[in-house]
Amino acid sequence: MSQTLQWLEQESLNFPPYDSALSDPNGLLAIGGDLSVQRLVKAYSNGIFPWYNDQQPILWWCPTPRAIIKTDQLIINRTTRKFLNKTHYTTSVNLAFEAVITLCANAPFRKEGTWITEEMKQAYIDLHHAGYAQSIEVWDEQELIGGLYGIAINGYFSGESMFYTKDNASKVALITLNELLASQNITFFDCQIENPFLNAMGCIEISRDQFMLIKNKAIKTTLPKDFWLPRKVIIK
Structure with missing residues (x-):
């Protein structure tokens, strides 16, 4: 995976800048963290959303085009x-x-x-x-x-x-x-x-x-x- 893909720390709600998302159309931005109310509100406020399957870690996306x-x-x-x-x-x-x-x-x-x-x-x-x-x-x-x-x-x-x-x-x-x-x-x-x-x-x-x-x-x-x-x- 690209070096721009960032692992999220549990103690931090910060996401990487949206324009650092991977260059593929789906726009994978970050991985990990949790699905707490605070993190989800932070994510959506920044145009980011989670999308992953049962056997995967939490994946965060900011696609282009949108x-x-x-x-x-x-x-x-x-x-x-x-x-x-x-x-x-x-x-x-x-x-x-x-x-x-x-x-x-x-x-x-x-x-x-x-x-x-x-x-x-x-x-x-x-x-x-x-x-x-x-x-x-x-x-x-x-x-x-x-x-x-x-x-x-x-x-x-x-x-x-x-x-x-x-x-x-x-x-x-x-x-x-x-x-x-x-x-x-x-x-x-x-x-x-x-x-x-x-x-x-x-x-x-x-x-x-x-x-x-x-x-x-x-x-x-x-x-x-x-x-x-x-x-x-x-x-x-």
Whole structure:
């Protein structure tokens, strides 16, 4: 591995500069440390996130290019718009965080397995209790059929994972998140790495330097104190 790859010390929360990440597209930046609330908040504040498998040490990433969705450029195609106009699905914020992360970890469409290990799952539950990890839920009556979760530090939201068990439920979750953020003039949310589903919804890639500029602006944007309070929400 490159000599720029840094082992993190348990007693220090400092990360190396983001531009010292390895030159491969995934942007591996550092290794080791822990998943404490303090370290995770420090990481996300700096545009860094953990991603590793059960048999690996904790790996920290800051990729370039970086995948984002601009809130004024979310793509809702005609078919999805028709579905939204007639659906009986309902949505909520933070009413079932632990259920969402569990279903994300066990999503059957992830044939290659999941990076949401038990250690990571508990770390994000701890982040949720600390007020940093948030979820969007989609319901069919009383059944949880879709959702997503991510890390929110002021106006900066970094999406982590999503799931669905019924058609269009993940789209409804993403649209709900987009509307919530746009209502506070938040211009984007972080998707970390692109995939075909996100691309179809309007995900684009920007350079790491560009991402850092808009991330730093968003993280200075203060949201209302009740913004992430558990509640039902209505999408337009």
